[in-house]
């Protein structure tokens with residue numbers, strides 16, 4: 242992929258610019274959790290020193306194409322971004338400011354692992370401008386954390402949350418996993434009740450999925466561990482919805498709850514199928530009408546970005562070699578994406594906005610599937626929006642599968 246030559250990033254009034262979300266990926270972890278299928282690696286510490294310069298080089302390569310946007314959200318995910326030193330984070334933040342037009346009200350989220358977090362590091366993050374912390378907690382039971390091969394303890398979580406508050410974080414997300422192997426409803430209830438004592442502004446609660454290629458997948462497929470029970474997970478999910486509503490959280494997505502006004506603005510960009518630019522090893526993008534992803538392997542990523550950067554320095558020509566592959570989605574795919582992602586949100590899909598965006602009504606585009614799932618009680622029209630019903634939230638994959646474009650068409 243080639244971009245136009247470099248130009249100043251402030252050549253249009255900021256308020257006239259369309260919004261853009263930036264995702265930065267760090268692929269390093271101190272150990273690989275058994276259930277994890279993210280692009281993350283243990284034992285690659287030797288690549289860490291060159292990773293930040295490569296990331297900043299990639300920002301410089303993208304700056305010309307991104308200059309007509311204003312960055313409203315930045316999400317630093319992983320991997321374990323909290324392993325990145327404050328000096329490296331300062332360099333990354335300088336790179337962002339130098340190459341992108343960043344809104345003064347930017348939401349800057351950083352994923353953190355409770356294991357390594359210290360008060361000093363958290364204070365440093367706040368001083369750099371990180372204003373939303375997303376902590377991978379998963380469970381408040383020691384044995385469940387061991388099963389997931391997480392390195393932290395419930396006590397460490399409590400300390401990390403206290404330190405985050407002391408450092409001034411007022412926007413805190415905690416990630417949790419329910420539907421664990423042999424996890425009775427009461428055990429999940431204990432975890433969530435404990436978590437509510439921390440009064441986080443945001444909660445992400447995902448059912449455990451056994452992803453191919455993970456250590457957990459191997460153990461389950463070999464019969465060394467039983468598979469998670471979907472009926473227990475469904476009961477836990479329904480209880481979670483009731484409990485969090487009673488605690489003042491608004492469910493705004495299938496797996497996400499927030500106190501009023503604390504929805505994750507960055508993730509809303511994904512679910513609303515709006516543009517985002519990903520940088521770092523394996524980062525995905527939806528930008529300029531194309532979907533694409535960088536190479537996964539961190540060493541290859543560093544090599545390719547640096548080669549592109551050196552070529553641009555020498556010739557002025559920008560070739561984005563780090564991009565491993567991509568596609569320009571056709572209209573049917575874009576419509577299906579807008580429906581599947583939009584239905585994940587409790588607000589659902591706006592029927593007039595869909596018609597305006599695609600020049601066709603939802604009914605004309607998806608009539609048979611809509612009729613079938615309406616009859617089954619999985620989706621409903623509320624005002625001028627189409628959304629999942631309570632029952633549909635539990636069976637959303639059945640609805641989504643039916644909305645995918647027919648591979649034999651087009």
Ligand code: SF4
Nearest residue numbers: 270273274277281320
């Ligand atoms: S800490 Fe997170 S990204 Fe790293 S291996 Fe565990 S689940 Fe995956």
